[in-house]
Amino acid sequence: MRRIGIIGVGEIGRAIVLGLRHGGDTSTEVFLSPRGARTAAELAEHHAGVRVCASNQEVVDRAELVIIAVRRPDRHEALAGLRVPGDRIVVNVMAGVGHDDLRRTLGTDAPLVRAIPLPAIRERRCVTVVHPAHPEVNSLFERLGGVLPVADEAAFTVFSALTGTLTTHYAYLAALTAWAADHGIAADDAERYVRDLFQGVGRALHDQTRSLRQLAADHETPGGSNERVRTTWFDAANAAALTTVLDDLLAELR
Known part of the structure; x- marks a missing residue:
């Protein structure tokens, strides 16, 4: 074209x-x-x-x-x-x-x-x-x-709803940076570290030989810090809340 x-x-x-x-x-x-x-x-x-x-x-x-x-x-x-x-x-x-x-x-x-x-x-x-x-x-x-x-507009709309989560990810990173600053870390240093930390996550996503669940498992140790945050913060209630907001967005987009 x-x-x-x-x-x-x-x-x-x-x-x-x-x-x-x-x-x-x-x-x-x-x-x-x-x-x-x-x-x-x-x-x-x-x-x-x-x-x-x-x-x-x-x-x-x-x-x-x-x-x-x-x-x-x-x-x-x-x-x-x-x-x-x-x-x-x-x-x-x-x-x-x-x-x-x-x-x-x-x-x-x-x-x-x-x-x-x-x-x-x-x-x-x-x-x-x-x-x-x-x-x-x-x-x-x-x-x-x-x-x-x-295949169809129904499937297309599901993908469209997924794009609605993009700025939430940025806001999550900003919240991590703010938390570190509240504990005495210089804001610029906190942001630099958080950016580098999650750029590493982005690079790991290029490895399509491992599923997302496998990547999560490979990055945490049983009983370790990552498992603790995942299981206590991203718990069943938070997962259900995410499902609810995505379902509501999907209904609106349809």
């Missing part, structure tokens, strides 16, 4: 552009909507072959594949009156907006594909879930770190 358009240049739109240009790759022309004007202008200034269009319609007219990355509440305003020919491919990265909803909004017969690109695609380091599989879309996200096609 040689010409890609992005409508809505927020964090994910920016990550897609950076992923496309990672390593100096300029094989794809990128057309950006004027939404998120400051970010779009910055990307166009610093990356060859990235252009800001005068309107969302111009993005569609110039691109072969159009990524819609506006916020869910803004979609009707952003997409109103947009004419999308049937020979375009539309990739929908808006959480909680299904195929039927978007097709009604756009009034197009163009192929629609849902996707969950995450910020790490800027470095081509994260798999992207898509539904349905489409050769051009699969190829795009394979290039940006990997693609995971799923």
